[in-house]
Amino acid sequence: xxxxxxxxxxxxxxxxxxxxxxxxxxxxxxxxxxxxxxxxxxxxxxxxxxxxxxxxxxxxxxxxxxxxxxxxxxxxxxxxxxxxxxxxxxxxxxxxxxxxxxxxxxxxxxxxxxxxxxxxxxxxxxxxxxxxxxxxxxxxxxxxxxxxxxxxxxxxxxxxxxxxxxxxxxxxxxxxxxxxxxxxxxxxxxxxxxxxxxxxxxxxxxxxxxxxxxxxxxxxxxxxxxxxxxxxxxxxxxxxxxxxxxxxxxxxxxxxxxxxxxxxxxxxxxxxxxxxxxxxxxxxxxxxxxxxxxxxxxxxxxxxxxxxxxxxxxxxxxxxxxxxxxxxxxxxxxxxxxxxxxxxxxxxxxxxxxxxxxxxxxxxxxxxxxxxxxx
Amino acid sequence: xxxxxxxxxxxxxxxxxxxxxxxxxxxxxxxxxxxxxxxxxxxxxxxxxxxxxxxxxxxxxxxxxxxxxxxxxxxxxxxxxxxxxxxxxxxxxxxxxxxxxxxxxxxxxxxxxxxxxxxxxxxxxxxxxxxxxxxxxxxxxxxxxxxxxxxxxxxxxxxxxxxxxxxxxxxxxxxxxxxxxxxxxxxxxxxxxxxxxxxxxxxxxxxxxxxxxxxxxxxxxxxxxxxxxxxxxxxxxxxxxxxxxxxxxxxxxxxxxxxxxxxxxxxxxxxxxxxx
Numbered sequence: 001x002x003x004x005x006x007x008x009x010x011x012x013x014x015x016x017x018x019x020x021x022x023x024x025x026x027x028x029x030x031x032x033x034x035x036x037x038x039x040x041x042x043x044x045x046x047x048x049x050x051x052x053x054x055x056x057x058x059x060x061x062x063x064x065x066x067x068x069x070x071x072x073x074x075x076x077x078x079x080x081x082x083x084x085x086x087x088x089x090x091x092x093x094x095x096x097x098x099x100x101x102x103x104x105x106x107x108x109x110x111x112x113x114x115x116x117x118x119x120x121x122x123x124x125x126x127x128x129x130x131x132x133x134x135x136x137x138x139x140x141x142x143x144x145x146x147x148x149x150x151x152x153x154x155x156x157x158x159x160x161x162x163x164x165x166x167x168x169x170x171x172x173x174x175x176x177x178x179x180x181x182x183x184x185x186x187x188x189x190x191x192x193x194x195x196x197x198x199x200x201x202x203x204x205x206x207x208x209x210x211x212x213x214x215x216x217x218x219x220x221x222x223x224x225x226x227x228x229x230x231x232x233x234x235x236x237x238x239x240x241x242x243x244x245x246x247x248x249x250x251x252x253x254x255x256x257x258x259x260x261x262x263x264x265x266x267x268x269x270x271x272x273x274x275x276x277x278x279x280x281x282x283x284x285x286x287x288x289x290x291x292x293x294x295x296x297x298x299x300x301x302x303x304x305x306x307x308x309x310x311x312x313x314x315x316x317x318x319x320x321x322x323x324x325x326x327x328x329x330x331x332x333x334x335x336x337x338x339x340x341x342x343x344x345x346x347x348x349x350x351x352x353x354x355x356x357x358x359x360x361x362x363x364x365x366x367x368x369x370x371x372x373x374x375x
Numbered sequence: 376x377x378x379x380x381x382x383x384x385x386x387x388x389x390x391x392x393x394x395x396x397x398x399x400x401x402x403x404x405x406x407x408x409x410x411x412x413x414x415x416x417x418x419x420x421x422x423x424x425x426x427x428x429x430x431x432x433x434x435x436x437x438x439x440x441x442x443x444x445x446x447x448x449x450x451x452x453x454x455x456x457x458x459x460x461x462x463x464x465x466x467x468x469x470x471x472x473x474x475x476x477x478x479x480x481x482x483x484x485x486x487x488x489x490x491x492x493x494x495x496x497x498x499x500x501x502x503x504x505x506x507x508x509x510x511x512x513x514x515x516x517x518x519x520x521x522x523x524x525x526x527x528x529x530x531x532x533x534x535x536x537x538x539x540x541x542x543x544x545x546x547x548x549x550x551x552x553x554x555x556x557x558x559x560x561x562x563x564x565x566x567x568x569x570x571x572x573x574x575x576x577x578x579x580x581x582x583x584x585x586x587x588x589x590x591x592x593x594x595x596x597x598x599x600x601x602x603x604x605x606x607x608x609x610x611x612x613x614x615x616x617x618x619x620x621x622x623x624x625x626x627x628x629x630x631x632x633x634x635x636x637x638x639x640x641x642x643x644x645x646x647x648x649x650x651x
Contacts, residue, residue, distance in 0.1 A: 056552055076555045089553035093571040102567070106558030147553075154557065 006065075007032040007157055007190045008053065013062030014214075015048050022048040024214035025062070030158075030207075035184045035191045037205035041237070042196055045214040047162060050194045054083050054160055067157050077106070082151035083160040086167070088143045090135045096122070096146050097131040103154045121153035124183065141172050152187060161193040165200055177203050198238050202226070210234050226286075231375045235284040242285045242340045248273070248372070258283050258372065263314060264336040270310045270367030282373040287343040289369040292330060292355060293362040310367045316340065318359045321352075328352050332363060408630065415623035432624040442625055445609035450632075452520055452605060453588040456527040460584035461577050463528065464535025468576075469569070471536075472543040487537070489530040498597035501526045505598065512600045519603050526598035527588040534587065535580030542576030543569075582640040586633055 008030040015023040023045040030036045038046040051057040052064060055076035064071045066080060082103070091099050100118045109117065122128040125145035135143055144164065151159055164180065165173045181204050184191045195201050201208045202222040210217040210225065210233070218230040229235035232243060246260030246267065256269040260283060267283050295315060319339070320331035328351075330342045342363060346352050355361065387393050415433070419426035436442055471483050489497065505522055514521065546569065554564035570577075592607040599608065606629065613622055 054552075054556060056555075076552070077558045077560060081556075083553070083556045085549040085553055087547055087549045089547060089549040091550060091553070091568060091571075102554070102559075103557030106563075150553075150557065 005031045007067055008192070009065040010049070010053075011063045011065070013049070013052065013059045013064060015045070015052060015057060016060045021214050023052070023059075026211075026214075026216045027062075028209055028216060028219065030190060030192060033188055033190055035181060035204060035206045036193070037201035037208040038192065038194045038211060039198060039201040039205075039208045039237075040196065040211035040217075043213075044211040046194045046196075046211050049211070050083075050160055050162055050192065053158070053192065054081055055079050080157040081160055082154050082156040082158075083162065084144070084147045084151050084164055086162045086164075088140075088147040088167075090143045090146045090150070092135050094135075095131070096127060096133050096135070096138075099135070099146050100150045100153050103150060107154065117153055118149075121149040124152060124187065125149045140167055141176070144168070144176070148183070152189070156189060158190045158192055161191060163195055164193060165195070165197070173200075180204060202238070210237060212237070227371075229284065229371060229373065232282050232284070232373050235371065235373060240287050240341055240343075242287065242290075243373075244283045244285075244338075246281060246283055248279060248281055255367070256372070262336070262338050264334055264338070265314060267370055268310070268312050268367045269370060269372065273372045279374070283370045284373055285365055285370045287329065287341040288327075288345075289365050290340075290342045291364045292332075292342050292344055293364055294354075295360040295362050311364055312367065312370070313362055313364045315360070315362055318355055318357055318361060321355070321357065323352055328355075330355060332361060411623050412627045412630065415620055415627045417620055417623075420619060432620040433628075436621045436624040436628075439621065441604070442606075442609055442613075442621075445604045445606045446625065446628070448517075448520060448604060449589055449606035451517060452523050452527060453585045455524050456531055456588040457581050457585045459524070459528045460532035460535045461581045464532040464580055464584075465539050465573060465577055467532070467536040468539035468543060468573075471540060472546075486533050489533050490537075494530075494591075494593040497530060498526075498594045501529070501594060502597040519600055522598045522600060523595055523603065523605065526594050527584075527591060530591075530594065531584035531587050534583045535577070538580035538583065539573050539576040542573055546572050578640045582636060585636060589629070589633065 006029040008028070010026055010028040013023060013026050014021060026045075026049060038049060040046045048057060052059055053066070053071075055071065055074065055078075058072070071079060091102065094102065097118055100121055101114050104114050104117060119128055119131065122131055125148050127142065127145050127149060130138070130142065135146065138146070144167075161180075165176055168176060177200065180191075180193075193201070193205065202225070205222060207219060207221050208225055209219040212233050218225060218234045220228070220230075225234060225238050229238065229241075235241045236243065244258075244260045244262040244267070246258040246262070248256065249259045249266070250257040251273060253272040255271065256273045258267045258269070258281065259265075260267055263283075314334060316332035316334045318330055319333050322329040325346070327343050327345045330344065332340045332342055334340055340363065344351070344355075388397075413425075416428050416430070417425055418429040418431070467486065471479065471486070501522075510522060513519075550568050550572070551564050554568045555561070559567060590607055591605075592611065595605050595608055599605065606625070610622055610625065613619070
């Protein structure tokens with residue numbers, strides 16, 4: 001990505017409140033026209049970063065550029081960004097129309113043009129029939145649409161969304177995910193969304209930045225975050241993962257082997273990994289990438305030699321089952337006592353009956369599946 | 376065995392004893408007022424027996440130039456005092472709500488001082504203050520009311536501040552941020568978003584200031600210079616000679632004014648609070 005394409009550039013930005021560092025030297029580029037998510041647990045600094053983009057907080061160090069312009073001295077009301085607040089912050093004493101028209105007053109939009117622009121923005125969020133309503137006569141979802149229209153009518157270069165779906169009920173939240181993504185597609189404005197909900201971020205965003213304790217952990221597409229996490233935190237935060245500590249024993253261009261006491265054996269990778277041998281490392285394996293196989297009564301535990309070429313095999317006993325309808329999640333105790341999670345899609349209507357409590361099973365996963373994490 | 380019926384908290388209002396108690400409270404509260412109003416229409420000089428309906432006391436009260444002047448003074452003082460109190464009270468409430476500064480806690484408690492200090496002490500203090508600074512006593516009308524207005528503002532504006540301060544606690548700071556975000560300057564955000572939120576508090580506080588000023592006797596008595604008279608002071612001086620139905624009539628008018636003001640204020644308030 002070249003500089004020219006980035007609508008937002010965050011350079012070495014830190015924010016400190018006394019001794020607390022809320023945002024710690026974050027460098028980030030957000031391309032024009034993208035749906036970008038800032039993802040992380042509460043207190044990770046994502047909201048502080050968003051508020052710095054909006055101008056409500058000023059960085060302690062570093063610089064923020066929006067469309068190539070340094071924002072260091074520019075107050076919120078002069079920035080080419082608009083925000084949808086977590087509480088929506090719809091002005092209660094104004095009608096829907098007045099709410100949406102409010103921001104246009106400051107843009108020197110002629111009165112005659114205001115009406116058309118407001119109604120167009122309301123049509124974009126499907127609220128044009130409620131223009132004369134007062135916010136207290138509206139549902140939470142409708143108020144959020146007012147907040148969206150009010151921000152979009154200003155034609156900002158970037159739309160900031162602070163936990164946009166957190167206050168909605170589950171069904172509406174699901175529907176709004178698609179609608180927000182569609183809206184972004186339609187208006188073509190760069191959206192930057194803050195969320196603590198990984199599903200939300202993965203479902204809506206083109207790219208996500210994962211933050212933890214003020215630091216940027218990884219910026220990637222949703223599938224890359226999931227399949228190629230940069231570290232333990234990302235692997236664990238996005239989805240579920242089985243993590244095993246180990247040391248890298250073999251590190252060849254076409255394969256690698258990690259010795260792990262936790263797993264009770266060696267983990268085979270069918271691809272090269274770039275890491276220095278002998279260091280403590282972690283191997284992450286997603287639950288759905290592990291195959292569950294019945295083990296014959298009395299059969300000996302498998303050895304690496306039992307595995308088909310390119311695969312890993314280990315043995316365990318089914319301890320817990322969560323039947324979730326579309327899939328089942330099995331908690332498996334390995335021989336050394338370590339617990340592992342395996343998920344299995346219920347492809348037929350009887351699949352959940354294949355395994356039951358205390359079944360002795362083999363776990364098998366392909367050498368392509370595990371990821372090696374250095375931190 | 377009679378089974379005791381469990382009651383939900385609000386069911387107690389349906390108990391006969393509770394209803395009787397409630398009625399008693401209202402009778403106790405309003406009987407004196409009703410009698411006052413009733414005897415303003417009594418066709419007798421003595422405020423004791425009902426002789427028949429008349430409006431002559433109203434005519435008489437209206438023709439009493441001194442009483443009329445006093446009433447006008449009181450309304451003028453209350454009006455000016457209300458406006459000043461609303462502005463000062465709102466600014467003080469806003470300052471305490473928005474800013475952090477040294478000694479904020481003690482200062483905020485100090486804000487309540489004019490409310491708790493006995494009126495008589497306050498009156499003496501006001502009198503001494505004006506004497507000490509040599510406040511001119513011979514200003515032409517209506518400027519000779521300045522002392523009374525200043526004294527009234529001093530005890531009335533903290534009431535506005537307290538009411539507005541409480542109202543501001545329920546303000547969602549994101550509303551102000553939203554206004555800034557949409558392009559408003561700090562002042563525009565204050566005017567367009569914070570003031571509308573404060574409005575019910577401003578109305579309620581202003582009403583308090585108005586009624587406090589209108590019926591204040593003690594402090595006014597000390598603060599008024601020669602030749603200035605307010606309604607409560609005038610009524611007091613009239614009553615010292617004899618309680619005529621003229622006083623009743625004048626008081627009824629005052630009650631009418633305050634009730635009207637209250638109704639209007641409540642209307643305005645309910646119109647602005649529906650939203651939250």
